[in-house]
Amino acid sequence: MAISSQEVLDSDVSHSDWKRFQIAYFSMEIAVAPDIPTYSGGLGVLAGDTLRSAADTALPLIAVTLVHRKGYFRQHLTADGVQTEEDQPWNPEAMLQPLAPVAAITIQGHPVMVRAWRKDIVGVDGHIVPVIFLDTDLDTNDAWDRELTDHLYGGDTFYRLCQETVLGMGGVAILTALGCQPIVYHMNEGHASLLTIGLLEEQVNGGNLLDATAADLDAVRSHCVFTTHTPVPAGHDRFSFDQARQVLGDERTQALEKFGCCHDGMLNMTYVALRFSRYINGVAMQHGRVSSEMFPEYNVHAITNGVHAATWIQPAMQILLDEKVPSWRRDNLYLRFAIGIAPNEIRSRHSEAKRQLISTVAERTGVSLHEDRFILAFARRAAAYKRADMLFSDPTRLARLAEECGGIQIVYAGKAHPHDDLGKDIIHHVIEASAQLNSDWLRIVYLENYEWELGAILTGGADLWLNTPRRPYEASGTSGMKAAMNGVPSLSTLDGWWIEGCIEGATGWAIAECDDETQEAESLYEKLENEILPLYYHYPDKWAEIMRMSMAINGSFFNTHRMLYQYVTNAYFPGDAPLRRKFQPELVLTR
Numbered sequence: 004m005a006i007s008s009q010e011v012l013d014s015d016v017s018h019s020d021w022k023r024f025q026i027a028y029f030s031m032e033i034a035v036a037p038d039i040p041t042y043s044g045g046l047g048v049l050a051g052d053t054l055r056s057a058a059d060t061a062l063p064l065i066a067v068t069l070v071h072r073k074g075y076f077r078q079h080l081t082a083d084g085v086q087t088e089e090d091q092p093w094n095p096e097a098m099l100q101p102l103a104p105v106a107a108i109t110i111q112g113h114p115v116m117v118r119a120w121r122k123d124i125v126g127v128d129g130h131i132v133p134v135i136f137l138d139t140d141l142d143t144n145d146a147w148d149r150e151l152t153d154h155l156y157g158g159d160t161f162y163r164l165c166q167e168t169v170l171g172m173g174g175v176a177i178l179t180a181l182g183c184q185p186i187v188y189h190m191n192e193g194h195a196s197l198l199t200i201g202l203l204e205e206q207v208n209g210g211n212l213l214d215a216t217a218a219d220l221d222a223v224r225s226h227c228v229f230t231t232h233t234p235v236p237a238g239h240d241r242f243s244f245d246q247a248r249q250v251l252g253d254e255r256t257q258a259l260e261k262f263g264c265c266h267d268g269m270l271n272m273t274y275v276a277l278r279f280s281r282y283i284n285g286v287a288m289q290h291g292r293v294s295s296e297m298f299p300e301y302n303v304h305a306i307t308n309g310v311h312a313a314t315w316i317q318p319a320m321q322i323l324l325d326e327k328v329p330s331w332r333r334d335n336l337y338l339r340f341a342i343g344i345a346p347n348e349i350r351s352r353h354s355e356a357k358r359q360l361i362s363t364v365a366e367r368t369g370v371s372l373h374e375d376r377f378i379l380a381f382a383r384r385a386a387a388y389k390r391a392d393m394l395f396s397d398p399t400r401l402a403r404l405a406e407e408c409g410g411i412q413i414v415y416a417g418k419a420h421p422h423d424d425l426g427k428d429i430i431h432h433v434i435e436a437s438a439q440l441n442s443d444w445l446r447i448v449y450l451e452n453y454e455w456e457l458g459a460i461l462t463g464g465a466d467l468w469l470n471t472p473r474r475p476y477e478a479s480g481t482s483g484m485k486a487a488m489n490g491v492p493s494l495s496t497l498d499g500w501w502i503e504g505c506i507e508g509a510t511g512w513a514i515a516e517c518d519d520e521t522q523e524a525e526s527l528y529e530k531l532e533n534e535i536l537p538l539y540y541h542y543p544d545k546w547a548e549i550m551r552m553s554m555a556i557n558g559s560f561f562n563t564h565r566m567l568y569q570y571v572t573n574a575y576f577p578g579d580a581p582l583r584r585k586f587q588p589e590l591v592l593t594r
Contacts, residue, residue: 021178024065024133026575027185028053029174029195031167032075032155033068035122035134037455039098040074040091043155044384044418045481046232048455049563050191052311052481054134056563058126059313059333062571065183067174067195069166070095070120070136071155078418080451084434086419086427090154095120099136104180108172110165110250115148116141117173119181127313127332137173156420164242164250167272171197179205187575189228190280193240193272199223199279200255212258220262220279228574229280231273231303232478234293235388239273241266277301282574286479287500293475304573307500308479309566312338312558315485317463319355323348338488338559346547349490353464353550356489360464363450363457364414370448376410377539380465380486382453385419385426388476392429394469395436396524404528405445408536412446413437416453416461462486467535470495471514471527477501487511487557490550494530496523504561508534510553 032047033054042048050066057064074091081087099120107114120136139151151165158166175198178185190196200212202223207215233239247256247270259265264275277283277298284304285291291305312335316324327344330337341349354374361372372378383389394401394413405411415433419426430449437447450457462468468486470477470493477499484500486493492511495501505513512535515526539546 021065021181021183024063024183025186026057026062026064026189027174027178027183027187028057028064028066028189028191029170029198030066030068030191031170031194032071033066033134034455035124038093039122040093040454041068041071041136041155042455043075043420045479046192048458049308049310049481052309052314052563053191053567054124054132055126055311055314056309056567058124058130058132059128059311060564060567061126061128061130062132062567064132065178065185066132066134067170067178068134068136069152069155069170070099070138070140071152072138072140073153073157075155076418076421078452080430080434080449082434083438084431084449086430088421095136095138098122102135102177102181104177105141106173106176106180108168108176109252110148110151110168112252115139115151115169115173116143117169117177119177135174135177137169137177139169139173160242161246161250163240164246167194167240168197168250171195171199172201174198175201175205186226187228188226189230189570189574190276191230192232193229193276196229196272196276196279197251199227199275200251200259202226203258203279212254213261215258215262224279224281227276227280228282228284228570229276230284230286230306231276231294232286234285234290234297234478235476236297239271241269241271243269246270273298282577284574287503289475289498289502290478306566306569306573307503307561308481308484309560309562309564310481310484310488311563312488315459315462316488316558317352317356317359317459319352320349320463320489323352335562335564336559338562339555341551341558342555344551346544346551349550349554350543350547353490356460356463357466358464360414360460363460364448367450368448370446372412372414372446372448373410376412377408377536378412378414378464378466379469380414380416380461380467381469381471382414382416382450382458382461382482383470385417385430386423387425387429388473390429390471390473390520391415391417392432392436393471393520393524393527395433395440396521397528398436398440400528402440402442402445404532404536405442408532409540410444410446411536413448414461414465415447415449416451416457418453458482458485462491463489465491466539467491468493468495468511470501471523472496472498473520474498474516484557484561487553487561490554492549492553494527494535500561504557506552506556509549510557511549 030050032042034042034048034051076088102119124132285294294303328340462485480499483493496514
């Protein structure tokens, strides 16, 4: 008799053997489920997709994050584009399973108690990846400490350092209390890098950290892998020595300084991770090169990000793939076989997703879009370097182009960090420009509160995905990968993943590489006017062929199944062929 996913989950919870989890994946944010708001954007969604692929490929992986009881934030936009924020409280007690161990870590010279909750991600064959949510909201903690796991990226730098101490050192302590003994600790960004101090304290076994030797450092390093996600220096967490001493204490701070974890007179979390890791990687080919230039004393590799295909391909397209490429869920490489699907079938399934997007826009804004008109989407975190307003560089030309081609519909979405005034100004500018430009031929809407479910609707239903980051500040970018999975081509500057994914005129189009932003905007308009819009409106069969190529070429590579295989081979078990063979037969890419 077949066993349901829920029965498998319950059975595993009851008889869990924590020692079987040999990879511990630490991330400050993880998008586990749409109704668990413990993520802000791309980093957290990537983490969630990684875990979903780990479950599908039966990887012995366990994940650690914070519970973020009040979430990131819910975005509200006024009619003239002013963003305000409110908390997203949720109830872990109703959605997670409590775990028995409580661990004590020292913050600001006193013990802080950390408990854990569990949520399981179930793979296509029933394999389970547990996600451990750390929580300091206990009666035994004082009021300040109880709030340390409330807000994702909330508070000031002092709050952030305390949070990162809970994630890193609290995570190690909880895994130890559970009896989990990972071979590999994977730090997804520098937020988790203090796990290395937790491991070092275990290594010296109660001794003084200042007496730790190079051999002790190597012992910790042999277990640690670090993925950096930002090519922007300001994106790397840094804290003053005063803050470090106050939060971590003199001994830990001096040890971090001794082992080369400080830079420019600050405790730098990226340098903590770099110093204690045996394998370091960026998240795209270009990002690996940029990171190597930023940190020339370290060997930085590159493993390009991906997305979880079964999460982001829209339902109607999934049904088509199940009919035509039945092995795609287990092995994403089979998406290459989409090249054999008739273009008109892909176009038909995309039309269903487009209608859902149009319905969503109408429900949220009251604006009616037309199914037979071109929809361009731009949905990203609102940050200055992403340049969401580049499309409005020449508003007169944009309006003329819309009228001459037969109509353009533009759908925007994206949150600015609550403290990012430049990002908020960009949202305001986009909405202000939209109000001035809206006409019978040009419709522009900005959807508030961009999150998981809205992202899936946009990447599945748009006709073209636009991305305009300032080079080389896009580490990878994954929204365009989700669009590609659905047969939606991209128009983007050549940065991040698009350097690897763009086959001009086949999987999408590149905005010309220019040092001048005016010239880049000119290239954007030229591609729309002379290539993209004429192709869409006058050669629908050729457009559908591009959709098919986007799925087959980019969908089959830019997925987290392939990405995880590269981590296993290059990062997790690179020099241990027997150990690799032990796990590789369970990886879908080798079946």
